[in-house]
Amino acid sequence: MPKIIPVPDELSQPFWDAVNEQRLILQNCTACDKLQYPPQASCQACGSADGLEWTDVEGNGHIAAYIVIEDGRLNRRMLDQPYNLALVTLDQDPTVNFYSNLPGVPAYEVPVGAAVEVTFEEVAPGQLIHEWRVVE
């Protein structure tokens, strides 16, 4: 079954536009030099609204933990069950994390601690999402 399709809003439009170009960009606060994801109207760390700029990041991370969704509530994903939901930290700033279904990794067989790299997956015509795959 297909994944659920994100709906960009004013704040997130640049992010999803970049994802559709197979690029991962995050907000960076020039006032305190902190990366921020998901995007927000102001910097979570220092409160600055003017200092936020979009910046390309290297799509490298590590798997911090995972669960297996066996009985979730999302209609569109029910036929996928059981499926992995992993927590991926960004190497550039491990306090930034992402979810991943780890395409290609069988349910329950997640190598916690392994390196991953960003990949992109089409969830609707013209709409990609960022995913992560284990680096062999």
Place this chain on the structure above:
Amino acid sequence: MTSSNDFQWRRDRDGLGVWEHRGKVAVAGYGHSPVDRRWDEKNLDTSLGAYTIMACEKAMEQAGVTIDQVDGIVCCDSHIAGASGGTASQWAPRPYFDPPYDSEYGLTLINAQWLIDTMGFKNVKFAPTGVPTIGEMVGMASQAVGDGVCSTCLVIYPTGNMEGRYRRGGENADDYARGARQWTVPWGNHGGNDFINIFPHRQYLTKYGGEHEDLVHFVRNQHKNGMLTPWGYNATHNVQPISVEDYIGSRPILNPLRIWDCDRPVNASAAYLFTTAERAQDMKSQPVYVLNHSQHNFRFRTTQPDLDEVEMWTDRQAARMYEGAGLGPADVDIFNPYDGYSIMTQFFLEGFQWHGVKRGEALSFYAGDISVKGPHPFSSSGGNLGNGRTRTAMYTDSIEQLRGTAGDRQVNVRAETALCAFTTPSSGGWLMLGKHPS
């Protein structure tokens, strides 16, 4: 009506010092409705409205307060079943009934105005709207009474759930992820405290050792305490404590989270009567005193809170509460943290260092004697795992333990202070109660 935003009542910052009304506010009564698994959608005597009226009447009766003496009503006016509740949280488009059941109010929602109109309160001067959950409501009422905004205040927490389930339909049936859901739902996280806490819990097991299944000792103890709670779901439906084998063999939800790690949705209501310590002296039942209330609403720094973040949040909650109460971990006799999912309770136990439990020690603490009759009567209420998702057992048990009226649950250790909460690691509130005002 006064909006809750008009009244500065929150104690939600670090370093606020001892609460200015410490010991000057009291709880003088409580009342519970029956706790049903769901509403039969026919019998108006078992509706959320009827159950809420019943809870209010019991709380007033216990305190010996008449309807005309009540001048404050703090009632949670939102659906516990939540925005994803779908048909669990809305009666429409089905036809309504005769008044007072001629709208959602009384069926799926309760607010102060509906209670004023239906029960005939005449002297209510404080009835805020936009009222948060019970974890914060008890603080709101405590501050209102302390500040003199009102003097005899009912706190009412209806936990309506007609279908007895959560998150079916609604936005979870949507093919699109809108708003904040665009960052979680495409990968399968539809939100809730199970998702928030399961990742830190996994990291906890990795960092400190232990197996998820070690939680069975805590879960079983909650079930045992629930069977000793006469009004709760488990006791009234004879839900016997599960065995270790039952637990290990039970259905995974968010593996390793199992069905028995989750509380049971119910349709029920509860009420508490808050008043001044002075007035409470003349009331019918023994008062317990509010020694502090505190709240917190920590923002997630990224997609998913991790163990470090959860430990920092719970450390700060503990520091705020202990500072405001003028007490430390060794002073707390009764400890009733939130347990809606079994996987989050260890964060509170260790953050508040109850009975000296430090980070990483909760699972071995659970494996010891945590029975109500033993030396470490942890969560003597049975919480939500033991009584159903009323989110009020923690408060009622704390009052009863301090009064010495907890019956078969009465602890053998000293019971002069009690700490209770409905809160997640990121948001909610704590309440410290005392048998004595100082």
